[in-house]
Amino acid sequence: xxxxxxxxxxxxxxxxxxxxxxxxxxxxxxxxxxxxxxxxxxxxxxxxxxxxxxxxxxxxxxxxxxxxxxxxxxxxxxxxxxxxxxxxxxxxxxxxxxxxxxxxxxxxxxxxxxxxxxxxxxxxxxxxxx
Numbered sequence: 478x479x480x481x482x483x484x485x486x487x488x489x490x491x492x493x494x495x496x497x498x499x500x501x502x503x504x505x506x507x508x509x510x511x512x513x514x515x516x517x518x519x520x521x522x523x524x525x526x527x528x529x530x531x532x533x534x535x536x537x538x539x540x541x542x543x544x545x546x547x548x549x550x551x552x553x554x555x556x557x558x559x560x561x562x563x564x565x566x567x568x569x570x571x572x573x574x575x576x577x578x579x580x581x582x583x584x585x586x587x588x589x590x591x592x593x594x595x596x597x598x599x600x601x602x603x604x605x606x607x
Contacts, residue, residue, distance in 0.1 A: 481509060482562055499530035500540050507545065507555065513573065514580035515558025519551045548584050559593065 487493055493501065506524055511517040525532045538547060546554045559567070559577060567574040581587045586594055 479513065484561065496540070499528060499532065500537075502528040502530065503532060503537060504541070504544075507553070508558070511553075511555060511558065512580065513562070514577045514586075515555040515562075516548070516580060516584065517553045517555070519547070519553045548586070552584065554584070554586065556593070 493504070496504070503524060506527060507517050510524075519534070521532050521534055521537070534547075538545065544555065544557070546556060548554045559581070563574060563577065567578055569575050569578065578587065581593065588594055
């Protein structure tokens with residue numbers, strides 16, 4: 478069973494307060510179901526079943542524009558997940574970090590220097606593996 482840090486200030490954020498309940502539930506769901514690099518095997522049918530509300534790919538990607546990015550047809554990424562879970566710097570000597578780096582490299586989400594790609598989406602490019 479994976480464990481995750483939780484943002485205790487999530488409900489204080491205006492962007493979250495403005496979401497309909499089904500999108501709040503979806504955000505909680507995806508943050509818990511993604512892998513340790515913030516990548517989720519997109520399964521809208523299962524998410525809809527677990528939440529008890531009908532969801533659509535288009536609606537979710539539009540609602541969470543920039544907070545969730547489709548990197549492949551069935552792979553979605555939460556760009557700020559790694560920074561939140563592991564801090565500013567990833568260390569190649571740490572086996573968990575090394576695994577995260579490997580996953581990010583697999584999906585071309587880090588550049589040749591190991592900096593997580595932002596493509597204008599991430600406000601902070603300080604997460605850099607050694």
